[in-house]
Amino acid sequence: xxxxxLPDEIFIRDxxxxxxxxxxxxxxxxxxxxxxxxxxxVGAGTGSISIEAALNVPAGRVLAIEKNIEAVELxxxxxxxxxxxxxxxxxxxxxxxxxxxxxxxxxxIGGSTGNLQExxxxxxxxxxxxxxxxxxxxxNTTYLALxxxxxxxxxxxxxxxxxxxxxxxxxxxxxxxxxxxxxxxATKQEE
Numbered sequence: 001x002x003x004x005x006l007p008d009e010i011f012i013r014d015x016x017x018x019x020x021x022x023x024x025x026x027x028x029x030x031x032x033x034x035x036x037x038x039x040x041x042v043g044a045g046t047g048s049i050s051i052e053a054a055l056n057v058p059a060g061r062v063l064a065i066e067k068n069i070e071a072v073e074l075x076x077x078x079x080x081x082x083x084x085x086x087x088x089x090x091x092x093x094x095x096x097x098x099x100x101x102x103x104x105x106x107x108x109i110g111g112s113t114g115n116l117q118e119x120x121x122x123x124x125x126x127x128x129x130x131x132x133x134x135x136x137x138x139x140n141t142t143y144l145a146l147x148x149x150x151x152x153x154x155x156x157x158x159x160x161x162x163x164x165x166x167x168x169x170x171x172x173x174x175x176x177x178x179x180x181x182x183x184x185x186a187t188k189q190e191e
Contacts, residue, residue: 019048134149
């Protein structure tokens, strides 16, 4: 049985943005992991999604692909902390680095540096990826992702999540809002 949504506080963060616990959980549920999947996490940031994916594919592999060297070092630190031997940290720019990598069965896109369309097309046409999940925080990225995925004729599901956490402030329980996130998933149709 898969377990998702580890507490945010247990990850090493520094200044690199991190996908929050609840968003990680929904992202991985949408990805529909199997124990032997090969997963790409493109734009992996701190590696929080990569770590949770690796913990849930014990017979598989996860490749955390990240261009920012500070983030790469954080992913490595989190990999060591969580003892994820099946996690490979890849420093490079997507999609340029893709031909050098083992092809995925599942993929997550958390960052694309303006290469979203090229990344999606590569994953869809040049790999055996069955499920693709894109996390977006801007309307521009969401619109582009939906536009590209609609042209691929996969089964698409898109949701927008806005979370609030309760925080104590001067003895009062206050809502602390988190950034809304769009989670867009696409599954290839059986041929």
